[in-house]
Amino acid sequence: MTEGSLKRVFSYLILGSVVGFAAWPHAIWLAPFALLLLPVVNRRYWVAPFLVMLGYHLATTNGLIHGTDVFFPHAGLWLGIGFWMGSSCLFAMPYLAYPYLYLYFRGGGRGALAATMITSIFSTIIPPLGVIGWTSPWIGALPTGWGGILVVLMLIYGLGRWEENKMTAFLVAAMCLSAYLWTPFVLGVWGVPVRPASPALPAGWVSIDTDYGELSNISYVTTSLRLVPQVLKDLESGDRVVLLPEGIAGPWLPGTRAIWQPVLQYTAKHPSTTVLLGADVLSGRQKYVDALIQMHDGKEKILPDRIPVPFSMWHPWVPRNSFRMHVFGNPELATVDGVRVGYLICYEQLLVWPALGIWHSGVQVLLAPADVWWARWTSIPAIQLVSVDAWARFLGVPVLRAVNL
Template identity: 30%
Template sequence: MTRGLLLVVAGALCGFAWGHEGLTWLAGLAALIPVFWSLAGSRWWAGAVTVAYYLAASRGLPFGAGIFFAESAPLWFSWALWLAAGVVNALPWLLLWSETPRRQTWTLPAALALTAVPPIGFIGWVNPMTAAGVLFPGLGFVGLFCLVAGFVLIVLRSWSAVAVLASMAVVSNLVMLQARPAWADAWSGHDTTFARLQTAAAPNFLAEGQRMAQVLMLAAQLEPGRVLVLPETVLPRVRQGNDFNASMLADVSAQLKAKGSTMLVGAEMSIPGRPIRNVLVALGSDAGPLVQRVPVPIGMWRPWAADSIAADPFGNGIGLVAGRRVAYAICYEQLLTFPLLVSMAYRPDVIVGAANDWWARNTSIPTIQGQVLDVWGRLFGLPVIRATNI
C-alpha cells in the first residue's frame, strides 16, 4: 500500500509539472507516468496513478470552465467535467494494466494510443507521448518511436537497450537538430487582452468595433514581407455575402497583399444553412480559411444543438500561407495529441497556434497550451508561432 500511495503522489507531481511559464522542460516528467503505471502493484493503484496525473495536469479546468459556463450551468458542472475527463483518460490505463511484464509490452503502447486517438482523444490532454519533444528533440516520429520503445524496454528490464536510447536522448539534446530557419524571423504572434471574447455571445458592437480597429491598425503598421498571427475570435463574426465586416476585411486583405504581408486572424465564419465555423482568416493571402478541427466539446462543439460550432476532427490541419505549409491549432486543439500528429505527417514548415483564453487567464491552461505546442515544435524541429487573447 505504501508503494501505491507513493506512486499516486508521484503521478500527481508529474501532473503539477505542467503549466509553469518558462519551464517547458518539465513536460518531460510526463514520461514517468507509464513507468509508474507499470510499477503499480494492482490494477486499482495503476488507475489511481493515472487519475492523479490527469486531474493534477488539468487543475485549471474547473475554475476556467466555471467562468465559461457561468451563465448557463451551475458551479458543480465545471467540477464534474474535470472529474469526468480525468477518469475517462485514466480508464484505458486501468483496464489494460497487467502484472505480467510481457503483457505490459503491448498494453502500455495500447493505452498511450487509446488516450491519443478519438474518441478519448477528444479530451486527451497531456498525453505522456508529448515528453518525446523534451527527450528526443528534432527526431520527429523516430523520437516518438524511441520514447514508446523505451517504455517497453523498461518494462522488460532491458537496461542495456535503455542505456542506448538514453544516450540518443542526450546526444539529440546536445546537438539540437532543429535550427530556426531564417524566414521564420518574419513570422510573429501578437497577444491581445480583450476582456471577453466568447463564442455565440450576444453582439457587442462597441467591443467588436474596438477589435476591428486594432486589426486595421496592426495591418497598417505591418511591414512588407511579414506574417502576423492574431488570436482566436478577435474579428467580429464574418458572414458570407454582402456583409460590412467581410467587405472591410477584403479591403484590408488587398492592402496587405499589395505589400506582400499576411495576417492570420481568428474569426467565426457564418454561412447560411450551415453550422458556424471557427477559423483563422488569412488576410493578404489567397488561402482559404483555416478551419478549427476540434472545438471545445460541450462548450462549442455540440452536435445535438443547432448553435454548435462545426467540427472537422479528421482534417489535416494544414494551410498554405505566405508560401509555407502551416500546421495550425486553434485553442483547444493545442492540448490534444492526434490533431497535431496528423498535421505533422504532412511535413509542415511551421506550427501556428491561436487561442482565446479570456475565461482561463488566471489558470494554468494557457501556459499548458503553449508548452504542448513548443514541445511538438521541438520534437519535429519546427518554429512555433503563438498568439493568445488573455
C-alpha cells in the same frame, strides 16, 4: 474497503499526481515517467495503472476548475469540478484494461510494452477520447524526437522484464534512462548549448497579441476597428505575413467583412502580403466554424479548424450557435507566402490527434492562434505553449503565435 486498501489507493493517486504536477507545464520531459510507472505498479495491484493515470490527469487538468467557472459563471464552481474529475476519469478509464492486456501478450517486457501502448493510445491520442485527451504523456517525449520516443518504449520493455531477469532489466532501464535524461533537449533546458536553436521564422512574419479579454458582438466591432489600422501599419512597414488571435474578429458577417475591406484591398495591391485573421465563419443554419481567414491577393480563403472545444463551442445537443466538429477532416495545411504551413487553432494545441495530421506533410512553419482569456489565471495557457513548442521541436519548425488574453 479496508484501511490498507484506502492507503494503497491514495498512494497510487499521489504517485501519478506528483509526476503530473512536476511535468506540466515546467518540465514536460518528465511526463513519460507516468507511463514508465505502469509496468512497475501493475505487479502490485490490478487497479494501480488506472489510479496512477487518474492521479496524473487530475494534476495536469486542474485548470479546468477555475477556467470553467469563468466561462460558465452561471453554473458555479461545481461544473468545473465535474468537468475536471469526469474528464480525468475518462482519460484513465482505458488503463483498467492494462492488467488484462499485459497477460494477453504473455506478460514480461512484451506484455508491458503492448499494454502501455494500447492503453495510452486509446486514452489521449485517437478519438473519441483523443478529442478531449490533453496533456498526453507522449507529448513530453516529442522534443527529443523519435530517439526519445524509442528510449521511452525501450524503458517500458525493460521494466516489464524485471521479474524475468532483474539484472538485464536493470541494465536496460539504466542505460535507456540515462540516454533519455541526457538528451540534447534536457541539456538545453539546463543551459548547456548542445542543440541548435529552433529555425527562425521567415523574414517579415509577425503576429499581434491582444489583451481584450472576453468579447461580445459589440466589442468585436470595436476590436476590428482598432486592429485594422495596426495591421495596415505593419504591412506598410514591410511585414509580409500578419497573424492575429483566434476568433478576434467574431462572426464573419457582411458588417465585419466591410470593416476588414481595407486590409483585403491592400493585399490586392500588394500580392506579397498575407493576413491571417481569426474569425467565426457561418456554416449552415446557425452553425459556425472556428477558422482563420487568409487574406491574400485581394481574396479570402477559409482555413477551418477540426476540433473546437467540447461543451463551450461544440454542443450538438443545442445546435444553435454550435461550432462544427470535424474529427476526421482534412489536415490543417495551407500555403502562405510560398511557405507550407500547418496550423493548430487554440484548443487543438493541447491535443495529439490534430497534430498527427500535419507531422508527415513537410510543413515549414507552425501557426498557433489562440484565445485564452477564460483561462488566464490557470496553467492552461502555459500548457498550450509548451505543447506547441514540443510539436514544433519534433517537426523541426518555428512557431508563429498570436494570443488574446
